[in-house]
Amino acid sequence: MKYWFSMAQATWLANPIKIIESNILLVDSSNLPHYSIRKTVIKSMSSKGGSSISILSCEYQTRVMGLEELIFRLDYEEARRALLEEMRSEAKGVFDKARRVMCVQPHPDDTDVAAGGTVAKLAARGVEVVYVTLTDGRLGTVDPRVQPEELAEKRRREQEEAAGILGVKELIWLGVKDGELQPTLELRWKLVELIREFKPDVIVTPDPWLTYEAHPDHRNTGILASEAAFFAPLPHAAPCERLQPHFVRYVAYYWTRSPNEFVDVSDHIETKLKAVKAHKSQFGENPVIEDMLRAYMRLAGKSIGVNYAEAFKVLTPFYLHCNVFAEDV
Numbered sequence: 001m002k003y004w005f006s007m008a009q010a011t012w013l014a015n016p017i018k019i020i021e022s023n024i025l026l027v028d029s030s031n032l033p034h035y036s037i038r039k040t041v042i043k044s045m046s047s048k049g050g051s052s053i054s055i056l057s058c059e060y061q062t063r064v065m066g067l068e069e070l071i072f073r074l075d076y077e078e079a080r081r082a083l084l085e086e087m088r089s090e091a092k093g094v095f096d097k098a099r100r101v102m103c104v105q106p107h108p109d110d111t112d113v114a115a116g117g118t119v120a121k122l123a124a125r126g127v128e129v130v131y132v133t134l135t136d137g138r139l140g141t142v143d144p145r146v147q148p149e150e151l152a153e154k155r156r157r158e159q160e161e162a163a164g165i166l167g168v169k170e171l172i173w174l175g176v177k178d179g180e181l182q183p184t185l186e187l188r189w190k191l192v193e194l195i196r197e198f199k200p201d202v203i204v205t206p207d208p209w210l211t212y213e214a215h216p217d218h219r220n221t222g223i224l225a226s227e228a229a230f231f232a233p234l235p236h237a238a239p240c241e242r243l244q245p246h247f248v249r250y251v252a253y254y255w256t257r258s259p260n261e262f263v264d265v266s267d268h269i270e271t272k273l274k275a276v277k278a279h280k281s282q283f284g285e286n287p288v289i290e291d292m293l294r295a296y297m298r299l300a301g302k303s304i305g306v307n308y309a310e311a312f313k314v315l316t317p318f319y320l321h322c323n324v325f326a327e328d329v
């Protein structure tokens with residue numbers, strides 16, 4: 001089996017090579033690295049050295065070199081970079097591929113503030129988006145005259161209005177009292193059930209490992225959503241005759257310190273801001289929230305060279321258990 005690579009790629013691979021054109025080489029595939037790592041090699045080399053990708057044909061999986069052998073060939077920094085680059089590549093374009101997205105949020109408003117542009121973009125593309133709101137938001141005021149029950153009811157209506165603006169059709173309320181959310185087995189299995197029912201490709205939720213996050217509802221929501229994504233495909237976890245196990249492909253965390261995926265929301269920022277403003281009990285007519293959100297999204301946009309973006313750390317369930325690279329991916 002033969003492979004065709006650009007000069008830079010083939011040279012870097014250090015395989016037996018034969019020049020057949022000015023910058024195209026014939027590479028003996030008998031010594032090619034592992035399939036997934038080979039993709040990284042191709043990408044990283046095409047960005048260096050100015051040579052364009054010149055793969056004329058490439059058949060994967062004919063012979064697999066172990067990761068250990070690849071690592072053995074590289075110095076530490078190169079090996080680590082290659083592995084992380086490969087892992088990150090899995091998250092790229094995650095929302096472009098999604099058909100069903102479940103947003104698991106602590107309070108009415110969190111998804112809209114953190115990811116409303118992405119939700120609007122998905123809904124405009126026909127993606128089915130469901131919100132699962134864990135608490136009732138009854139504590140969300142500094143005004144002692146506001147009654148908690150009334151506020152909870154008001155916030156529910158505000159979320160319904162905001163969801164309508166973004167194009168979200170389904171809202172599920174678990175009704176835990178605001179400020180009292182715990183990562184209980186009951187809630188974990190309830191989320192597993194909802195995942196199996198809705199069958200999302202992607203779960204969107206707060207990053208529970210955000211340093212200095214003091215709100216337990218946010219930490220526990222991210223934990224519960226991650227646990228549920230992990231257990232949902234396992235048939236003996238919360239077995240149910242009515243619902244089949246379901247594999248969630250990605251968990252996308254917002255309010256994260258180390259984003260690895262940015263969604264261009266330049267065309268949806270006005271829709272997002274309108275949805276955020278529908279949460280009148282939280283933001284009223286305060287112009288500061290809009291300025292802050294615009295600034296944050298402008299900063300995220302710079303990461304990918306667009307006007308406005310929203311940032312996520314995307315992990316597959318593979319990274320959610322015994323994976324020492326997950327923090328850096």
Ligand SMILES: [Zn+2]
Binds near residue numbers: 106218
């Ligand atoms: Zn919140």
